[in-house]
Amino acid sequence: MKKYFGYSIxxxxxxxxxHLEAKTVTTKYSLDFLVEYVLTSKxxxxxxxxxxxxxxxxxxxxxxxxQDAIESQWGFRPDVFSNAFSIKNNQIFVTDDAAxxxxxxxxIDDSVxxxxxxxxxxxxxxxxxxxxxxEWDAIDVQTEFRQKFCPIK
Numbered sequence: 422m423k424k425y426f427g428y429s430i431x432x433x434x435x436x437x438x439x440h441l442e443a444k445t446v447t448t449k450y451s452l453d454f455l456v457e458y459v460l461t462s463k464x465x466x467x468x469x470x471x472x473x474x475x476x477x478x479x480x481x482x483x484x485x486x487x488q489d490a491i492e493s494q495w496g497f498r499p500d501v502f503s504n505a506f507s508i509k510n511n512q513i514f515v516t517d518d519a520a521x522x523x524x525x526x527x528x529i530d531d532s533v534x535x536x537x538x539x540x541x542x543x544x545x546x547x548x549x550x551x552x553x554x555x556e557w558d559a560i561d562v563q564t565e566f567r568q569k570f571c572p573i574k
Contacts, residue, residue, distance in 0.1 A: 444519040506539040528571030535563040
């Protein structure tokens with residue numbers, strides 16, 4: 422009986438884990454709102470002459486498409502999908518795996534905000550994305566956004 426109970430508990434947690442891994446999330450806020458948030462935090466407003474980025478969720482994007490968009494920027498072809506901004510294609514890529522955000526106590530919107538900061542840095546300021554300080558800037562804006570709009574429960 423104890424052995425059966427142990428197997429039942431293990432099966433329950435495996436099933437729960439698989440269910441969480443398969444679940445996806447989408448942004449709570451629109452891309453327009455998130456772009457405006459970042460630009461306003463930097464003292465800018467939306468410039469209609471600068472194309473808005475497009476947003477691509479991992480569950481709806483082929484790995485090959487992500488690899489093709491990011492390979493020349495990173496100097497290698499990534500084996501897995503990752504959150505990133507493709508400067509050349511003006512595309513934001515984000516994982517939408519709910520378990521990832523639960524595990525890290527984050528929300529997908531703050532990941533998008535992080536990548537929008539890179540959009541701002543390269544499209545509005547024409548800064549070199551390979552400057553390490555730009556990553557810290559993106560983290561700062563992302564953290565501020567997370568504290569205001571998606572607090573940990």
